Amino acid sequence: MDAAIPPNRVARAVGPRVTLAELVEQLGPRTITAIGSMGGAAHVVGTEFFDIADEVPDATGTLLLAPSTASLSTARLAAVASGAAERGAAGLAVKCSAERLPALAAIAEATGLPLLRVADRISWRLLDAQLTRLLGEAEAPLAGPQDRGAEPLFALANELAEFFGGSVAIEDLSRNILAYSSVPGQLIDALRTHGILARQVPASPYNDDQYRTVLRSEGAVKYPRLGEEEPRVAVAIRAGALPLGSIWAIDASGEGRVTPEQDERMRRASELAGAHLLDDLRVHATNQRPREDRLRTLLTGIDLTGTEFAELGIPEERGAALLGFEVPGAGPTAIAQLRSTAIRHLVLHRPDAVAIAHRGRVYALFTAGSVDEAVRMAEPLLPLIDRLVGEGTTVAVAGPVHRSGEVAGARELADRLLSAAARGSVPEMPRIVTAAGVRPSLVVERVAELFAAAGELRDPAIDALRATEPTRPIADTLLTWLECFGNVAQAAERLGVHQNTVRHRLARASEAHGVRLETADERLAVWLQLRATAR
Incomplete structure (x- = not known):
């Protein structure tokens, strides 16, 4: 699975073309609105994240998603829009205040490039997932046209069960069973029966590794018979780079490997299930809350499933860094402003970033392969925090970590680093604190704990x-x-x-x-x- 959305990437090409006006209409005004006139019926063939620090790429038919334009002057934004129009972009999506709308409408009129305003409550990651779904909806469905009724996920599970000959379950990221098949004569085992009755996947020693593998795989994955568990074929449900759940089918075909037809069936089922789950997410959870819940679980180290990194879009091979922020004497309002400022900055460069306020501090997790890389991400944040929140903020950097179970330890280290900074245990203590910078102080602290115990x-x-x-x-x-x-x-x-x-x-x-x-x-x-x- 492509675990993180880089600032720039190759646009995803799709088959049938969709007009920009159709995308805006289907997403609705609560998600995205046109700034000024939409111009002609421009067709969109893909999307691409665009960083203003880079030159505009060849963008023919591409809708550019620009998270980093909020701080641009009107003149600079006009130059970006002009460059995008010259490179054939279908449109430019930005977030902006209501006061800037007249100026942006004038830019759209002058450059001929449609500008779209993304609602503040919609994360860029979720918008990317919604666009991916809409651009891919014209592909052929899993089966011929039919009335799925009021419960499309159950109908989808039945279709797959008829094909595989075994019971099928559609699950969310918390391993709750959202829908299951009920085809007469389908192969079923005790594990699936128990899961259906409880509407929750039963605990199994194989679960964490299996779910981690499935969520990181592009296609279907086959698991052979394990004890009393029948062979299973599984596929991740996602929209774009956003994981939403998984589909598990007991395979009664007797095939040793996933066949091309099985893989194709599971992929198409994943697309259809993703459309329904994404609609539910858009209606009930259009912000970062599900991701914040994942981070809160990681920080406490309680009830981990082992798939949190995959769900957050963080590649385990590269790892993640944890930043801990502390403002002396900050109240709840300042802490909320600190979290908002940190996440707005980080997602410009790391769309997988997630941040929460926890016990009077703010913690942010994002993809980073080294402490130095994380420090470079944190350095531009300090002037912003000083201006918007207050001076004196200290940032602790811990990591990189490569497994879900390591994040709680990184949080403990970040807390120790922040405590060392508050005591001023190092002369001329830097505002961005790392273990290497205060290692002697950490050694003395651990020795004191050892003597006490x-x-x-x-x-x-x-x-x-x-x-x-x-x-x-x-x-x-x-x-x-x-x-x-x-x-x-x-x-x-x-x-x-x-x-x-x-x-x-x-x-x-x-x-x-x-x-x-x-x-x-x-x-x-x-x-x-x-x-x-x-x-």
């Missing part, structure tokens, strides 16, 4: 020095002397005492209190305990 590692003599006021200067002198690598003169200067005072306190630590300092390991253990308890 394992009493046998603590030297009682060191604890005794810290416990009382008269002996506390001895502990402070020990710590300073060790930090000065045994240099008495330097330690005395830092403490503001005479060198003989330092020597006297070291002698008392050894002779009167039993602190051992003869070997390097002993000095290391003493320093770690003193450093950990000095926090």
Whole structure:
């Protein structure tokens, strides 16, 4: 599966042409509206995401989706529209405020390029999925024309069951069974029977790997008999790059592999099921909420299915980075504004990005193969956040992670990085914090946790020095002397005492209190305990 939508990609060509006016009419005014006149009946043969930082590609018949035009001046946007018109684009889709509509209408009139306004509540990812569906609807259906009635998914499951000879289930991303077949004589096993009764896929040791594979595959996938489970053919349901669910058919044909006809049947069933699920998504969840729920699950690490990366469109091979944002003293309104600002910036470059507010902080997850790549994504965000939310925001970068179960650990690391930044444990602490930048501080924190949890590692003599006021200067002198690598003169200067005072306190630590300092390991253990308890 093409897991992420890059800023630029080759336009998807389709068979029958659809006019731009037809697309706008079918999507409806709650999704997209024309700015000014639509001009002639331009035909659309594909879509393409367009980044304003790049030159306009050859765009003949292509509807350009431009997430990054909101900050452009009117003159710059006019130049972009003019270039797109010269390259044969069918139209340019943008998001804009109501105040800019007259200026954009004038640009459309001057360049002859239709401009479309995308509703703010519609994510670019969802719009891409809707367009993909509409541009592909003219292809041949799974079977001949027929009245599917009020429950098209059940009728679709029955058609597939008649072809495969076994029970068919259509599922959403949460593995709820949305529809199932009821063809007389169909092959069915106990697992499918239990799932139909509960309307939920039963737990199985094979589930996570199987679903991950299916959601990342372009065509149908065949699974052989596993224990009491009959052979199954499965295919992902998606619209564009947006995963929506899956179809599972018990295969009674006896074929060892997926045949070309089986693959074709499953692909067409996926397209039809995707159309119905996408309509439901558009009506009931037209924003990023389902994706935000996935991220919230990943951050907590509870009830993971193992397919979250595939559902979010993040390739496991490349990995994902997690950004944690914190604004000192921010209230709920500022946190919401911070999340909105972060996601608006990130999706311009990573359409798979998703962000949520969680426990007073904002977390964003997106495709990135290295910490440096994630830092480059975060750097342009800081001036925007300073201007729109407030100064003092710190960003923690954790990752990359390659599995769903690793995201909760990345969130814990991001929290530790933000805490280290808040304490100012590193001189001239940067505003974008990475593990490499504060590693010594992280080591000391973990050592402190280790000493607190394992009493046998603590030297009682060191604890005794810290416990009382008269002996506390001895502990402070020990710590300073060790930090000065045994240099008495330097330690005395830092403490503001005479060198003989330092020597006297070291002698008392050894002779009167039993602190051992003869070997390097002993000095290391003493320093770690003193450093950990000095926090």
